[in-house]
Amino acid sequence: MAKITKEEIMEKLGTVIDPELGVDVVNLGLIYNVDVKDTEVSVRMTLTTPGCPLHDTMINGVKTAVEQHPLISKCEVNLTWEPAWSPDMMSDKVRSMFA
Numbered sequence: 001m002a003k004i005t006k007e008e009i010m011e012k013l014g015t016v017i018d019p020e021l022g023v024d025v026v027n028l029g030l031i032y033n034v035d036v037k038d039t040e041v042s043v044r045m046t047l048t049t050p051g052c053p054l055h056d057t058m059i060n061g062v063k064t065a066v067e068q069h070p071l072i073s074k075c076e077v078n079l080t081w082e083p084a085w086s087p088d089m090m091s092d093k094v095r096s097m098f099a
Contacts, residue, residue: 002071004036009043028090031044
C-alpha cells in the first residue's frame with residue numbers, strides 16, 4: 001500500500017481558501033500540525049479569531065479537502081486557540097500582499 005505523506009496533505013490543504021481573506025489556510029498559517037496514520041489524518045489548526053463566523057465552513061473545507069485524497073478514509077480536524085494566531089504566522093508571500 002502506498003504511504004500518504006504530510007506534503008500531499010498540505011497540498012490538499014492549500015486548496016482551502018479563507019473566504020474573508022481570499023488566502024489559503026496553509027499560507028495564512030492556520031495549520032499547526034498534520035498527523036498521518038495509515039489512511040487517517042488528524043489536522044490541528046486555528047482560525048484568525050475565536051469568534052470567526054465561518055468556523056464551520058473552514059472546518060468542513062479542511063475535512064473535505066483532505067478526504068479528497070484517494071487513500072484517506074477519515075480526517076479529524078482539531079481546532080485550537082493556543083498559540084493564538086497572529087499575522088506573523090502568514091507566509092512571507094501573503095504578508096507582503098497585506099503590507
